[in-house]
Amino acid sequence: MAEEQKPLTVEDPVQQTESSVEEQIEEVVGEEIIEEVEESKEEVLQKQLDETEDRYLRLRADFENFRRRTNLDREAQEKYRAQRLVMELLPVLDNFERALQVTPEHEETKSVLQGVEMVYKTLVAALKNEGVEPIETVGSPFDPTVHQAVMTENDENAEPNSILAELQKGYKLKDRVIRPSMVKVNQ
Numbered sequence: 719m720a721e722e723q724k725p726l727t728v729e730d731p732v733q734q735t736e737s738s739v740e741e742q743i744e745e746v747v748g749e750e751i752i753e754e755v756e757e758s759k760e761e762v763l764q765k766q767l768d769e770t771e772d773r774y775l776r777l778r779a780d781f782e783n784f785r786r787r788t789n790l791d792r793e794a795q796e797k798y799r800a801q802r803l804v805m806e807l808l809p810v811l812d813n814f815e816r817a818l819q820v821t822p823e824h825e826e827t828k829s830v831l832q833g834v835e836m837v838y839k840t841l842v843a844a845l846k847n848e849g850v851e852p853i854e855t856v857g858s859p860f861d862p863t864v865h866q867a868v869m870t871e872n873d874e875n876a877e878p879n880s881i882l883a884e885l886q887k888g889y890k891l892k893d894r895v896i897r898p899s900m901v902k903v904n905q
Contacts, residue, residue: 800848814838853888853899860903869902876904
């Protein structure tokens, strides 16, 4: 048996050059694709990092705003903590003032009126310690933020738009109007 011999082939140098060029092109293209993939990965990661950082900064700003708001709310709550009680005591104060306007006829009435006046002064002092102050009215110019005009009158002796009479006292708690003054205003 004769061994079969493989035919010897001589590769065509042009074909050999083409295949090596194709391999080189594949290598270069592959490297470029790998570089592009790596660059796109870097871009994606940078984009994700930027988005995460932006979210973090926004959350931090939201938290700072929340903290500032809660501090302001707490300060306001502390500052105006007595408002509900003061609102309930204002009619009592009005009744004391009406009682003090009565002219006593008997000696017994005078002593009762003195006791009422003492209680009234104590109540006014306690309210003043909490920051409650009456709103100035008669003779001052009308201010719609602190006065409520319920009547108008034409008085030539008074300044225009000035308050002629106070019908119900108004009060402020610190810098907040808790009850506006009811007044009669000159036209």
